[in-house]
Amino acid sequence: MAVYTDIRDDQLEAWLDRYDLGGLHAFKGIAEGVENSNFLLTTDNGSFILTLYEKRVDPADLPFFLGLMEHLAARGINCPRPVRMRSGAFLGSLAGRPAAVVTYLDGVSVRRPSPAHCRQVGDALAAMHLAGEDFTLARTNALSLQGWRPLFEKSGTRADEIEIGLADLITDELDHLETCWPSGLPAGVIHADLFRDNVFFLKDELSGIFDFYFACNDLFAYDVAICMNAWCFEPDWSFNVTKARALLEGYSARRPLSAEEFNALPVLCRGSALRFLLTRLYDWLNVPPGALVTPHDPREYLAKLRFHQGITDAGAYGLDLADNSVSGEAD
């Protein structure tokens, strides 16, 4: 959690001159987001977030990310809405970085989600999937199946520095997933990173979702699997089936999962666990000198992968698809 880029007064002033935001009341760097520098900007018109996109974000992807946020916000999704400059643009350059201003969301993230939180996350994810269906831009998921083997090769046998045998385990898992990864399931724009840090609640009601900087086109059910891994495990890495059931019910009530999607969940959860295991493994083995961010422990996602390797029937995730398909409110 850090601010990577400093903004001078004169740079900020020139930047604000491009907008109709009124007079400046406050400007504070905020310790939120691992990839970018974020500033809380308060003006006559309210509160906003100014984001400077640091080097891990490809500027070529920004029109997709910002366009998606505008598209979703216009369809009633509670997410940050990019603010257009007087020129009509929502992307500019500030302190040498691509930069944008988005509306501010009230709320706090939860670190110990309850089943009720998980149910709302499922609902919000389904709402986002539906709202994104007529979005016209597309972005390939570089971190889906075809990206995992090249990503793994960057760590390779060094994986065994985390745990002896990990490199073999990952190789076997890649072999397995490449043979059984589902095709033909419903796809569209997915969030792909709807972790607890990226969802706000106000008095236990979900108040917004944000950080769309991994959003891409992929299987909707894969996004569900990412959320199951992010929301339904306890701090000791054990699986909470009550939370999983709540998340799946919340999702299905708004966008019912087909039998094919439901049955694919174990393999999608394995894939999702592997995806985060691989990026965390790489980050863990390659901490840059002077890094401001402590890397996540890759073993968390290894534990999740092992859990899903033991699941043969999606019913183990707590939802009875037949009941749910009928009412969406099965209990």
Place this chain on the structure above:
Amino acid sequence: MAVYTDIRDDQLEAWLDRYDLGGLHAFKGIAEGVENSNFLLTTDNGSFILTLYEKRVDPADLPFFLGLMEHLAARGINCPRPVRMRSGAFLGSLAGRPAAVVTYLDGVSVRRPSPAHCRQVGDALAAMHLAGEDFTLARTNALSLQGWRPLFEKSGTRADEIEIGLADLITDELDHLETCWPSGLPAGVIHADLFRDNVFFLKDELSGIFDFYFACNDLFAYDVAICMNAWCFEPDWSFNVTKARALLEGYSARRPLSAEEFNALPVLCRGSALRFLLTRLYDWLNVPPGALVTPHDPREYLAKLRFHQGITDAGAYGLDLADNSVSGEAD
């Protein structure tokens, strides 16, 4: 700029239960302050700053700092006001650290102050000195004359790693200051760290002063000297006499400097420059592994010290004391 301590949901909830702040709207770590962890807290009742005091602050000093802020705020100084808990206390323990909530100040700090900004800083400093006169707690300035030699000894000859001859220069300066440091000048509670980062402006009007965590009892004119060093040098470390004149006029209009105080300014400016040179030198030579903060360049204050070593007459700071004493608005 960083947040050092993470606060869990349940810790925050239990903490807020001790206050009458209403429901929680937002909670964000902010990249402000080098010594402590600060969080922007928004509730039904408005915005507040929650500070966790990290190890560089002595908990025994906190009643002085927080009591002073309450005292000054009650006398109309625009500074953060500690918020009392239901119990009446304004200091508690959160995530293993002393912690307090203070009111939020609107405004932004300026990095390139104008003479008009400097005039307002002088005025605000004088107002603070006057408002603090009936504050009943006291705190010795550990970073005044008697503290400098022991502080220097922690760096010693390693000073020459910054510049050959620096250790000798500091030793000579200590010898000089110990013989001519003024006594008997008006004293009271001073801010002792009123740098640009600790003053907010709104549309070029000073809107508040904060960060009282170096406040102590010492000579008022020494606080003026600290501000001259912090506000009246350009980014290339050259002295801007127009800004110094404005700062001194702003101060004197509210609290006229006596002839003794005025004439002591060159030695007080040397002392202030040495004080920040010594702490920056120590920090520069002792960056802890994994530090989140880049230390300030000690040579900045070496340049300032050298400038003041060349001043024999306080008139060189741009103010004609005789004029000022009469009108407070000399121009």
